[in-house]
Amino acid sequence: MKVSRRAFVGGAFAMGLAGCGGGGRSTLFGTDTHPADYPTVQAFRYFGDLVERRSGGRLRVKIFPSGQLGAERDTLEITSFGGLDFNRVNLAPLNSIEPLTTIFSLPFLFDSEAHLRRVLDGEPGERVLRSLAPHDMIGLCFYDSGARSFYNTRGPIERPADMHGMKIRVQNSDLYVAMIQGLGAAATPMDLSEVYQGLVQGVIDGAENNWPSYESGRHYEVAPYYSLTRHVMAPEVLLMSKVSWDNLNSADREIVMESARESVPYMRRLWDARVAAAQEALVADGVRVNEVDPRPFRRRMHPVWESFVTTDVQNDIMRAVLAMGDGNA
């Protein structure tokens, strides 16, 4: 179903305000850029089902998947003023809104998925979630997004020099523009929905993402070289509009928070299975995968870290993240 964004926003806003205060039934609306079978959407659904069951059917959650309501950056704006109740996005489009989200988005910050999960489940995760409230969004929980690697239409990337002259699509985040420039390539920020056509038409030569997104967007069909740089592990986040949150009574807020927390282990199981399945299917399909020595890529990221980690609070969180690395676990 295609929904006109303007009509939808007016509707959700009105229903949100009318629905939650009075104790009647209300439908809360959410959006996700991925299709219905993607792990983020499935976890979002699981969350919605828990909310509905625990509220005795008073609160229902309706999700619009597949980016039907627009690009992540635009839906964030809508969420912050209450036009959408829930939103599942990657951290990247939040970088320009809240500088603390930049920390978990830094290239080569995490040693492994285990390190990432310790951080998200620990105090640094809690602090980053809380930092969104002043921007009128309540951070409910993080979901995994695995490791992002580069893929392109031309050939294997083994060293940063292989990227010279390439145009690489990035998410809408200045950090990622700087990352690509630091590697000697040209960065083209665009929405995920435009990447396939961009690759076909040669507007871009490559992009970067995790296995499930590379598969789900069918980017492998046009960019069959997947080089395992594993340079970013920025997680996904499930958000609630603060306008909608303020309309809930404290018992319903508790239901929402608990349900979000409980959807995390569910998402992680789905995620691990999906990463393995996507990788296996794409290798069988003929995608050319190469291992990469990350060290020369990582070395070039020092100036990027320096220019994006500037405040005491950012430094504090970054130190806490590094102290939770695999070497100290």
Ligand code: GTR
């Ligand atoms: C995916 C992420 C999406 C979106 C996408 C992108 O890994 O799940 O939310 O941010 O990357 O590259 O635009």
